[in-house]
Amino acid sequence: MTGAIVQSSLAITLIGGGPVALRDLRACVARSDRVVAADGGAQAALRAGVMPDAVVGDLDSLGPAARARLAGRLHPVAEQDSTDLDKALRAIDAPLILGLGFLGGRVDHTFAALRSLAEDRRALLLIGRRDVALHLSRPIALELAVGDRVSLCPMGPVRGRAMGLRWPINDLDFQPMGPIGTSNAALDRRVTLDFDGPGMILIVPRRRLGALIRAVSNWAR
Structure with a gap:
């Protein structure tokens, strides 16, 4: 990404201001070579x-003590038309981005x-503490356990195909105010999705973080 503040050829851990479990932070940092805070x-x-x-954002959540400790690492973005997550995403470039602290807090x-x-x-x-979310911008093949929850939540109208799910989706017209696919489940150990x-x-589920990372590892190739 041209103009990125932080770049990585491995992965970047991106931390937001919401709930962050220490075990998740340690797991993500262990897989990354750079850490960025929103x-x-x-x-x-x-x-x-x-x-x-x-640290990228409008920086209105940082007190004087934190600012002093982070001197030389602060990258303020004053505009208020986007969220701190949006600002941070524009500032980083990596084949894999692991975002913590953006799920499980305030609903808005x-x-x-x-x-x-x-x-x-x-x-x-x-x-999040219970879930991992990914935008399916490309086909994916996942190694899961039979019975694992597989939820599909459309943010716009979209159709797709799947193999290995308990309830078929191939004839559905997904849309936010129409059919959605929450609480589907893996029928086989291998699940493929293509939209x-x-x-x-x-x-x-959060316990499938490793499987999801392996599944998207070839997206940047």
């Missing part, structure tokens, strides 16, 4: 003993994060 996410990083490489913040996810075409995973266009959000 505004108040810097506080969560510092509390966990992680020094972010950069979660909705805005899912909208941002649906607008992005990269391998961007938003990780005709952008807009479908896949949500699987």
